[in-house]
Amino acid sequence: MDTGPLRPSPLVEQAAARLRARIADGTWPVGAKLPGETTLAKELGVGRSTVREALRALAGAGLVRPRQGAGVFVTATAPVDDFPARLRRAAVTDVYEVRAGVEVHAARLAAHRRTDEDIAALHAALAARRAAAEGDDAAFVDADIAFHAVVVDAAHNVVLSGLFAQFVPVLRKGLVELLALTGLRARDPNHGDAAHEAVAQAVADGDADLAAAVLAKELQDPFGQAGQPEG
Known part of the structure; x- marks a missing residue:
């Protein structure tokens, strides 16, 4: 799995794709809590705001769900077919x-x-x-x-x-x-x-x-x- 820094454009889409790949390959199974924004930002080589937008995109696809005060959890391994x-x-x-x-x-x-x-x-x-x-x-x-x-x-x-x-x-x-x-x-x-x-x-x-x-x-x-x- 590629873990190197992301290229500069477009960062949100690349970050979302990288996170989606980790969910799909079982790195984070359904029910798992994702690392915090700071940790993900460091791993991906982007800012926290980029990670935040990427997580929103994943939430919109039905892959993750944020829980107030608890973090972001995996809810599916494939996007919801809306x-x-x-x-x-x-x-x-x-x-x-x-x-x-x-x-x-x-x-x-x-x-x-x-x-x-x-x-x-x-x-x-x-x-x-x-x-x-x-x-x-x-x-x-x-x-x-x-x-x-x-x-x-x-x-x-x-x-x-x-x-x-x-x-x-x-x-x-x-x-x-x-x-x-x-x-x-x-x-x-x-x-x-x-x-x-x-x-x-x-x-x-x-x-x-x-x-x-x-x-x-x-x-x-x-x-x-x-x-x-x-x-």
């Missing part, structure tokens, strides 16, 4: 299946809870999506996702909004790639416009069943009727 990490590795089709459940429920709630401001935001997002149809695939996907985010936000449920926000990076990457692969917008630059208008109108009219049904139909097949994504 939800954002799982999403980054997930197939866009898997994310779409969960996204559909979140959005359909949100659309139903939005039809009951929407405010005048929400209705105005929906119409503005629909107009922005139409304008983006004149641009490239990335701009269109961004406008499409923004519209769906407005629908979810109109449900006024912070958990639903938070879940959708977690999906966005994976959705954006997957949809941009799929549009490039299929060339769908070469035939229909504003793909899905009628369905999006129908969702906006149903939410504005307070028709929960229609809003949910239209959105469910739109999202039930992420690849459309011919193996192509629906927006």
Whole structure:
């Protein structure tokens, strides 16, 4: 195991990696107390503040946990696989299946809870999506996702909004790639416009069943009727 001084950059990441390696190789097993900051700083050849930040990174990964007045203890030998990490590795089709459940429920709630401001935001997002149809695939996907985010936000449920926000990076990457692969917008630059208008109108009219049904139909097949994504 390498125990020499660390190179000057980036110290926190290097310190965290060195400590993580010692936990992984059993130097400090689960339940063990880590040496104090001063000892670790001396061993790693860095300042105590660098050690402190490295320990925070390990705590965020679920590897260690500080106990007030007792020190820092090992809680796991491998990082916790958190939800954002799982999403980054997930197939866009898997994310779409969960996204559909979140959005359909949100659309139903939005039809009951929407405010005048929400209705105005929906119409503005629909107009922005139409304008983006004149641009490239990335701009269109961004406008499409923004519209769906407005629908979810109109449900006024912070958990639903938070879940959708977690999906966005994976959705954006997957949809941009799929549009490039299929060339769908070469035939229909504003793909899905009628369905999006129908969702906006149903939410504005307070028709929960229609809003949910239209959105469910739109999202039930992420690849459309011919193996192509629906927006």
